Amino acid sequence: MSRAARFVTAVSLLMVGGSVARVVSTPADEPVQPHRVDPAAWGGDHVGKPRPSYITGDECLFCHRNIGATWSKNGHHLTIRPAHRDEPAVAALRRHAGGNDAAAETRYLLGSRRITRYLRRSKEYGKLEMLSTSFAYRSPRHANHRAAGKSESLARVGELNHRKPHVWDKTTFGDRCAGCHATAVDAQTRAFSALSLDCFTCHGDVPLAHTEDTRLALLSSKSMEPRTMASVCGQCHLRGGKSKSSGLPYPQTFVPGDNLFRDFQVDFSDAAIQALPPIDQHIYLSARECAVSDPSAMSCSACHDVHGQSTGKHRRLEHNAICSSCHDPGTDGTGLREAMLPSNRLRTHSRVCDY
Ligand code: HEC
Ligand code: HEC
């Protein structure tokens, strides 16, 4: 058995976590040593190196008009968005005792389904200050601010969480949030180069020559390896990971195409995954399978169409262990687990994102 084959075997064993056993054959003279799989074993990274300059979204969209048609409504583009006076989170703050000034100072909002945070520009370049107060939505029906009817009273839409008076905090956003909610963050200064998430965060540094050879564009139909995908999406969606070099809860100078796991430490153990809310479990399971370069692994794009914001294609797949993070194996496999029912979906929590 070659070294590579033995590696894959060990990976398979570790990954199935006791739920579905894969059949593996091992010659008697070469017992498989139980060892931890090392997802850092391939590729390079940009830790401590300068970030390459990149083409901004405006330029990409000049040519990619079809992407532009849906991008303005994409959750990644909207994770930080301009605050409008009339939307429930802002109106509720304005009407709250002592909240009027904070509401007037709020320039941006972060999040729109479970909670919304209030942000304003810092005097320092590329930084934001975050208000101590947040606004929590009551139910999925109210979760999307765009769907909240004007006639409904604010109290029915959601409520303010304000343990303290409304205070602007200068460091939390940079220290704990920026890497996943803004673009190209400098791990040293904590300054970002663009609000919200630009094309660069997933496609990286796309050279103009990709118009002739689409293999040069990361995540093109010709350049979508599972392990690359796990690193790209995992830089933000593997919440709970930590950068070894910076100690921050988001990656240091990650450029799509890099191997995230050389510096970003993620606990992929079965116990850690079982402790996660179901919606995060499937992300960890998928990323774990892909991170170790199993070429047959099921990457995010097997189920997600990021620009179409749809998971429609997931229904046509064959059943495997990842399905059970959301579907009840007790039913015929398609029944949803309790936590995944529409009425419960928003009740999930995240220590990293403070909701
Ligand atoms: C730079 C950080 C970042 C990267 C990279 C990233 N995401 Fe996200 N993603 C987010 C954030 C933040 C949200 C939540 C947006 C919000 O609601 O404010 C999100 C939301 C989502 C959602 C749910 C909401 C929606 O709008 O569809 C899906 C699904 C998703 N991401 C999948 C992916 C996949 C698949 C990849 C890899 C191709 C990826 N993401 C890469 C940060 C990221
Ligand atoms: C490691 C990356 C990462 C870090 C660090 C991070 N977030 Fe997030 N955040 C995400 C991702 C990914 C999502 C989307 C999750 C989903 O839709 O399931 C998200 C979603 C959110 C949402 C939207 C919740 C909703 O659905 O309404 C808010 C608000 C939020 N984060 C706030 C914060 C704050 C505040 C911090 C810093 C204290 C922070 N996040 C740090 C990755 C991160």
Ligand code: HEC
């Ligand atoms: C959150 C990650 C993410 C971000 C941010 C992102 N993309 Fe994509 N993009 C993908 C993924 C994943 C694919 C592969 C197809 C799919 O799954 O949707 C893709 C595919 C594409 C394609 C080829 C498919 C097609 O429909 O033509 C183009 C072009 C593209 N993206 C352009 C852009 C541009 C321009 C931006 C910025 C405005 C952008 N992308 C931002 C993840 C992202």
Ligand code: HEC
């Ligand atoms: C000068 C015009 C132009 C600019 C600017 C441009 N592209 Fe493209 N892009 C093209 C053309 C032409 C193709 C090849 C034809 C196609 O597939 O759309 C392409 C292909 C792609 C593909 C692969 C589509 C596939 O086959 O799956 C991706 C992904 C992509 N571009 C992303 C980007 C991103 C991200 C940016 C900005 C960083 C960008 N492009 C900037 C013209 C452009």
Ligand code: HEC
């Ligand atoms: C086997 C299919 C499958 C795979 C693989 C998969 N997902 Fe999902 N994912 C889904 C489905 C289905 C949903 C639920 C969508 C819904 O409720 O409409 C979902 C939901 C999500 C959500 C929450 C969306 C929301 O609206 O709250 C995020 C974020 C997400 N996936 C990210 C990822 C990332 C990142 C990866 C890869 C590491 C991944 N997923 C791999 C099928 C999959």
Ligand code: HEC
């Ligand atoms: C992240 C959660 C998640 C994962 C993982 C997931 N599903 Fe789903 N699935 C859903 C949700 C939510 C729905 C209902 C909404 C929809 O159809 O998108 C659904 C619906 C379905 C349906 C349609 C059921 C019906 O009654 O119409 C099928 C079939 C299905 N899933 C199969 C699978 C298979 C097979 C897998 C694994 C390869 C899988 N799912 C993985 C969340 C998930």
